[in-house]
Amino acid sequence: MGEYFLEMRNITKTFPGVKALKGVTFAVQKGAIHGLVGENGAGKSTLMNVLGGVIQPDSGEIYINGQRVFITNPHEAQRLGIAFIHQETSLFNFLSIARNIFISNLPSHGRGRIDFKTLYERSAALLKRVGLDKDPQALVKDLTVAEKQMVEIAKALSFESRIFVLDEPTSPLTDREIENLFRIIRELKNQGETIIYISHRLNEIFEICDSVTVMRDGEIVDTTPITETNKFDLVRKMVGRELSMMFLQRDHRELGKVVLEVRELTKKPYFRDIHFSLREGEILGLFGLVGAGRSEVARTIVGDYRRDSGKVILDGNEVFFSHPKEAIARGIGFLTEDRRGEGLAVEMEVYKNITMAIFWYQLRRGVNLDLGREKEVAEEYVKELRIVTPTIFQQAKNLSGGNQQKVVVAKWLCAQPRVLIVDEPTRGIDVGAKSEIYHIVANLAQEGMGIIFISSEIEEILGMCDRVLVMYEGELIAEVPRQEMTQEKIMYYATGGERVHA
Amino acid sequence: MIRVKSIIGEQFIFFFMLAFFIFMVFASPQFRSHYNLFNLWLDVVITSILGIGMTMVIITAGIDLSVASSLVLSAMIGAILMSQKVNTLFSFLVMLAVGLGFGLFNGIMISRLKMVPFIVTLGTLSLGRGLAMLSTHARSVYGFPDIVVRLGSGEIGYFPVAGIILVILYFFAWYLLNRTVFGRSIYLVGSNPRAARLSGIDVDRMKTLVYVLSGLCAAFAALIQMGRLNAAKPNMLYGLELDVISAVVLGGASLFGGKGNILGTLWGALLIVLIRNAMVLFGVSVYYHQVVKGLVIFAAVFIDILRSGVLRRR
Numbered sequence: 001m002g003e004y005f006l007e008m009r010n011i012t013k014t015f016p017g018v019k020a021l022k023g024v025t026f027a028v029q030k031g032a033i034h035g036l037v038g039e040n041g042a043g044k045s046t047l048m049n050v051l052g053g054v055i056q057p058d059s060g061e062i063y064i065n066g067q068r069v070f071i072t073n074p075h076e077a078q079r080l081g082i083a084f085i086h087q088e089t090s091l092f093n094f095l096s097i098a099r100n101i102f103i104s105n106l107p108s109h110g111r112g113r114i115d116f117k118t119l120y121e122r123s124a125a126l127l128k129r130v131g132l133d134k135d136p137q138a139l140v141k142d143l144t145v146a147e148k149q150m151v152e153i154a155k156a157l158s159f160e161s162r163i164f165v166l167d168e169p170t171s172p173l174t175d176r177e178i179e180n181l182f183r184i185i186r187e188l189k190n191q192g193e194t195i196i197y198i199s200h201r202l203n204e205i206f207e208i209c210d211s212v213t214v215m216r217d218g219e220i221v222d223t224t225p226i227t228e229t230n231k232f233d234l235v236r237k238m239v240g241r242e243l244s245m246m247f248l249q250r251d252h253r254e255l256g257k258v259v260l261e262v263r264e265l266t267k268k269p270y271f272r273d274i275h276f277s278l279r280e281g282e283i284l285g286l287f288g289l290v291g292a293g294r295s296e297v298a299r300t301i302v303g304d305y306r307r308d309s310g311k312v313i314l315d316g317n318e319v320f321f322s323h324p325k326e327a328i329a330r331g332i333g334f335l336t337e338d339r340r341g342e343g344l345a346v347e348m349e350v351y352k353n354i355t356m357a358i359f360w361y362q363l364r365r366g367v368n369l370d371l372g373r374e375k376e377v378a379e380e381y382v383k384e385l386r387i388v389t390p391t392i393f394q395q396a397k398n399l400s401g402g403n404q405q406k407v408v409v410a411k412w413l414c415a416q417p418r419v420l421i422v423d424e425p426t427r428g429i430d431v432g433a434k435s436e437i438y439h440i441v442a443n444l445a446q447e448g449m450g451i452i453f454i455s456s457e458i459e460e461i462l463g464m465c466d467r468v469l470v471m472y473e474g475e476l477i478a479e480v481p482r483q484e485m486t487q488e489k490i491m492y493y494a495t496g497g498e499r500v501h502a
Numbered sequence: 503m504i505r506v507k508s509i510i511g512e513q514f515i516f517f518f519m520l521a522f523f524i525f526m527v528f529a530s531p532q533f534r535s536h537y538n539l540f541n542l543w544l545d546v547v548i549t550s551i552l553g554i555g556m557t558m559v560i561i562t563a564g565i566d567l568s569v570a571s572s573l574v575l576s577a578m579i580g581a582i583l584m585s586q587k588v589n590t591l592f593s594f595l596v597m598l599a600v601g602l603g604f605g606l607f608n609g610i611m612i613s614r615l616k617m618v619p620f621i622v623t624l625g626t627l628s629l630g631r632g633l634a635m636l637s638t639h640a641r642s643v644y645g646f647p648d649i650v651v652r653l654g655s656g657e658i659g660y661f662p663v664a665g666i667i668l669v670i671l672y673f674f675a676w677y678l679l680n681r682t683v684f685g686r687s688i689y690l691v692g693s694n695p696r697a698a699r700l701s702g703i704d705v706d707r708m709k710t711l712v713y714v715l716s717g718l719c720a721a722f723a724a725l726i727q728m729g730r731l732n733a734a735k736p737n738m739l740y741g742l743e744l745d746v747i748s749a750v751v752l753g754g755a756s757l758f759g760g761k762g763n764i765l766g767t768l769w770g771a772l773l774i775v776l777i778r779n780a781m782v783l784f785g786v787s788v789y790y791h792q793v794v795k796g797l798v799i800f801a802a803v804f805i806d807i808l809r810s811g812v813l814r815r816r
């Protein structure tokens with residue numbers, strides 16, 4: 001050991017208004033799983049984009065196996081054996097799995113005729129290796145996020161890759177899927193491949209990494225073997241200060257009257273007979289595995305989906321929302337889990353994204369838009385959530401992943417609804433910002449907002465919720481009050497409860 | 503890339519158009535004549551009024567191929583009424599109703615029935631032109647009230663009346679797009695319709711509205727076109743929709759939606775009309791007109807692709 005397999009020296013990169021990398025020197029040993037952590041906007045993705053040839057640095061050198069390389073484009077990176085699994089997947093929805101895997105090197109009979117037999121055989125073998133039980137001919141659009149990620153990995157394996165970069169691979173995954181991913185990563189390591197692993201979940205870093213590098217504000221703060229550090233140490237290096245308590249203590253809160261009630265709500269094939277009520281000031285958790293139907297319940301309540309049957313009752317009156325705008329007008333907001341697909345207009349400015357859900361309701365003066373007030377509101381929330389952006393006029397797509405998520409959160413916070421349904425609100429957000437968002441949400445509840453908190457992170461549910469509903473395959477299978485909440489209990493129900501385990 | 507991007511931004515088209523204009527002023531004495539400049543203005547007016555509706559449609563990631571056809575149909579119906587000495591205002595209201603009807607039809611097919619804008623408006627393109635031909639069995643209609651003629655070809659001082667109307671309409675359009683909740687909504691709808699819907703924007707209604715506005719613009723342009731020629735011909739302005747689309751895209755709108763600005767469209771329309779005029783003045787054969795037009799459309803689409811970053815290599 002001692003020799004570095006990959007070395008990036010003095011890499012700098014400046015975007016208009018942002019010094020994203022300020023002379024970063026980063027080295028990784030062969031056959032190691034190397035963690036890369038840091039706050040939102042620290043420059044992790046940018047550094048890896050340089051390695052993947054997605055962007056060109058202003059200066060700096062890259063060495064692989066001691067040899068200087070020039071990675072001018074993603075294709076060159078691929079040729080050098082660098083596989084990049086992005087923060088956002090980049091598959092073609094309307095192509096088959098197999099075609100996606102071999103998108104840039106389809107096996108052929110020559111003269112451009114695709115060799116389908118080889119294509120499907122090799123794809124099937126790769127899918128088996130990553131543990132994805134799907135027909136290679138199936139279209140990618142029908143896959144879940146986790147499955148898409150497996151396809152991305154299979155694609156990486158189809159090249160003779162020697163360095164695998166995984167940028168926040170687990171944020172959309174459930175525990176079981178994460179286990180599978182880790183199994184694959186360890187397998188790669190055993191075969192002597194090198195892995196760079198970016199995550200905001202420090203537990204994961206400690207679980208699989210051999211060493212870890214901390215970035216802050218475009219610089220490397222520290223690199224250590226994993227055995228010589230601990231969580232608190234890492235967090236301190238990441239944020240540059242001691243972090244206060246993660247979750248707010250919230251035992252002494254009075255709950256108000258029932259604000260939202262759902263009775264026998266059914267939307268086939270997603271869920272059946274959902275029944276619950278939400279009080280003012282209450283944080284009601286909604287837990288379940290991916291596919292349990294949680295997001296669909298939320299969508300149906302706000303009128304994005306049309307219900308088959310059942311009732312939604314707001315303040316004692318039955319309501320029929322046929323469009324989310326009606327829910328918003330009545331004070332119900334829904335923060336989606338899919339920020340790129342449904343949360344942001346990435347081509348538009350940050351401030352327009354923040355006010356997307358309020359301009360029609362709170363910033364309208366006759367037909368006019370109150371532009372002055374709009375910018376004030378945006379500035380206020382950029383500050384409050386510490387969104388890292390040079391100005392509110394930056395296009396949302398130029399923000400780091402976590403900061404994009406904060407923009408979506410800001411959108412709903414400024415709407416100040418009476419009932420807020422949040423679906424995986426902290427996805428991709430760093431530890432510091434997470435605790436800030438928890439505090440903000442808890443304060444909103446304190447002020448009387450009713451909150452439905454959908455999450456796959458069990459610590460979040462345990463830390464935040466007064467009560468948790470657990471869904472399993474489209475049905476509400478248990479309701480657990482705060483006093484009885486334990487990780488084991490919730491997981492037990494989420495995986496089927498008595499129905500499966502009895 | 504950053505540099506290229508800002509150069510081909512909004513300013514580029516304006517300066518390009520201006521440079522071309524100045525070049526023409528020096529290169530061609532005929533160009534400078536009052537007669538030519540006046541006609542140029544009127545040409546610009548027609549193309550750029552249609553450009554207003556088209557800009558909005560394109561911002562929502564749609565397209566309206568039917569503008570020239572609904573213009574012609576609305577002009578024919580107006581012309582028939584006016585030549586029968588029907589009240590002018592009433593005739594104009596009927597024309598507006600025709601434009602509105604076309605727009606509403608397009609809008610509803612596209613937003614409610616989820617049909618592809620290209621196909622729907624291709625249908626109405628054909629329909630409108632066909633009905634216009636049928637309305638008079640392809641004959642032209644002449645002779646309109648004074649007021650209509652003055653609207654189309656009159657002057658107040660040195661300014662063409664139609665030019666003044668254009669400025670007013672552009673001011674309204676600019677205001678609508680940049681200062682109102684409607685304007686903001688259509689940009690959001692074009693950028694990400696799913697996000698817009700979940701944020702409480704009635705995407706279907708916004709889409710319908712832009713096609714309706716496009717139809718109304720066509721009716722307005724129809725009135726000016728009638729006054730200008732003091733005639734309405736069912737075969738006039740063939741293929742104008744392509745000029746309008748080129749103008750909008752040259753002006754900075756993206757066919758992928760979410761982007762576009764109304765002043766850019768005006769400069770784009772001016773440029774297109776200038777190019778057309780230059781070819782006439784320099785005696786370029788009509789067949790080349792088609793070729794040049796084709797090249798301009800390619801240029802416009804190429805700029806669009808550059809701008810959208812599909813070819814980005816940083």
Ligand SMILES: Nc1ncnc2c1ncn2[C@@H]1O[C@H](COP(=O)(O)OP(=O)(O)OP(=O)(O)O)[C@@H](O)[C@H]1O
Nearest residue numbers: 015020040041042043044045046398399400401402
């Ligand atoms: N294309 C771009 N244009 C302008 N600024 C950019 C661009 N890409 C990244 N940035 C800026 O560079 C900085 C670093 O971003 P980067 O995406 O590397 O952060 P990150 O560490 O991956 O954060 P996260 O944990 O939120 O994903 C951020 O301030 C971001 O706004």
Ligand SMILES: [Mg+2]
Nearest residue numbers: 045087400401
């Ligand atoms: Mg990132």
